Amino acid sequence: MSVTERELELGHQFEDLEQQTEAYTVGMWVFLVTEVLFFGALFMAYIVYRSMYPQDFFAASGELDIALGGLNTAILITSSLTMALAVRSAMLDRWKAQIGYILATMGFAFAFLVIKYFEYSSKFEHHLFPGEHFDFKGENGEHAEMFFSLYFAMTGLHGIHVLVGILIMVALVYRTWRMRAQRQDYIPIELTGLYWHFVDIVWIFLYPLLYLIGPLGSGKG
């Protein structure tokens, strides 16, 4: 493709595409650092309370469904793979494959949220959502309530990130399709990829810390 067509995508503030690419990449990494600290406060709270009430967290964790959580872990890891393949397709100028892989990633993300929805509703049914109706059959119910406060805060914030990821991917599919004939700037998909891997990694920490600290095989959903 001709140089002029690619220059159309150069922001007025940049001297050349290289500067633009570097600026966007640095920007994305700075954003991810911000995100780490955003989740960091919640992980800090988790560390404090788990070290204060290890036995109660052990018991409360047993209420989570290890199988569904594990399935979601597998789904997110797979979605990271399809996302990486989408980035690769973009670099190779294979726009159809790129759209396909993004759609697959969106599908996995959606499946993740559906499973999360079923997990959440079963917690509501079993009165495990914090508040007036909270009812934990075991000792120190209030500490179990703290565990579930953390569970909903952390997975809820993570879920919002998954949702945002889906919205970004919708925009990406539209952009890729609209510019199908031209040689495309792969920075948008590459940065989305970075974001998506971050969302995946957060879950990789959440799953063991929330689901796997309880008695094995006692998941009741």
Add this chain to the structure above:
Amino acid sequence: MSHTDAPKGTDYLHADYSIKSWLLTLDHKRIAILYLITISLFLAIGGSMALIIRMELLTPEGDLLMSDTYNKAFTVHGVTLIFFFLIPSIPAVLGNFLIPLMIGARDVAFPRLNLLSWYVFTTGGTLGVIALVVGGVDTGWTFYTPYSTSFSNTAVVTAVFAVFFAGFASIMTGLNFIVTIHKMRAPGLTWSRLPLFIWAQYATSVIMVLGTPVIAITLLLIAAEKTLRIGIFDPALGGDPILFQHLFWFYSHPAVYIMILPSMGVISELIACFSRKRIFGYEFVAYSSIAIAVLGFVVWGHHMFVSGQSMYAGMVFSVLSFLVSIPSAVKIFNWIATMHKGQIRLDSPMLYALGFIGLFTIGGLTGLFLAVMGLDIHVHDTYFVVAHFHYIMVGGAILGFFGGIHFWWPKITGRLYPEILGKLSAVLIFIGFNFTFLPQFIAGYLGMPRRTHSYSEEFQVLNVLSSAGASILASGTIIAVAYLLWSLWYGEKAGRNPWNAKGLEWETSTPPPTTNFERTPTVTEEAYAYGPDDESGEVNNERD
């Protein structure tokens, strides 16, 4: 000088007059103006609350305001002035305007994000006004749990969302500046040639990006606790209010440096220009900004000496708090050494700079008193603390902001303000400030508690002094606002470089064209290349 000016009518102010061209602008200079207008409103709101508070405190009885109204008044004062005025003040206004100009770029790295940050900020500000003024919040700016979550039935949720939005705007600004300073510098502009204002903005941006997300999530958790009953801090669930304080101060101590570091950057520019000398120990001043940013993140526990953290943690935080004074002192000494044998000119920006040095030194030294655990227990929650942080945040941060506004006003607006009034208001502000807050050190040391609307009679003389000082401080500020606004229409037109200052921002025409420079400048010399042979600081207001 043989610079080529942009043709008339193409400077950024006159490029387009429509409202839309302002509200949808991607020009960092116009966004800076939008921010300036918005934060001025918050300065007016927070400042008038200060006057109401000072009026109440004229007499020992709580006669003007009921105690709960008084609580709401100082919450408005604190929240608006900290989150909606001081934190965005220099970065979002002067930083936005100057960073691209100083580094020879056409704009910041992400102009759309820049505009978005203003909209997010304004949304937060609107929510804030609704929460604080219409609904009223009585927690103070610190939102301490469990009072904020379990007991206060004021508009806490709206207020924390307001601050949450302001925080996001601040993250966007910080991210934009980091990338801009890393990637957009003109050819030849190495890190060791950067103006110290840029170094200070860089250090500030790092704090914004690392600290703000922590307070953002902490405030969200307060909202979640109040609305969804997700009780992370709720003592009934075994939650720990001390954890809230840790998370709050992890941001809110560094936030002090978000306010003061940019001011220090401004002061470095002013001292060099009005002493006609290169900054003494440039590298030390530059790296001390970074050192302050880093050390600032490990001292938050000095706000919690009496709130139940372990004694050993207190000792560590005490020692670290002493350490952070070293880079601050490095700056003070370097500024003084810069002035030594310089050709000092006392124009109004320089008066603000000198005021800053004096007041910040007092604020910093009394900070050391407070870092001593034994003394802190004595003066904790008294007016001594109030006086200390006002010396930093008003005497330091706001004086730096005013000094910077006066210094770059001709470049920003293309007009000169009446210098004699500039000097008058600088002097009034300095005198008024000291009358307001010096007595508070004494009252606090003698035991007058903060945040109450009545006090015992022995403190009345000190409080009357303080309130009288506040009225002088307010008049100085109002005079400044008045002549600055006046100058927009009637001020003498400013030339390219009215202070005969060094720096790329003075090389372009006044006001700068939309794209900042005709062609990208190349930098061949260090910053502050002032010398004895450069017309020794004669005012050079040619319009070329």
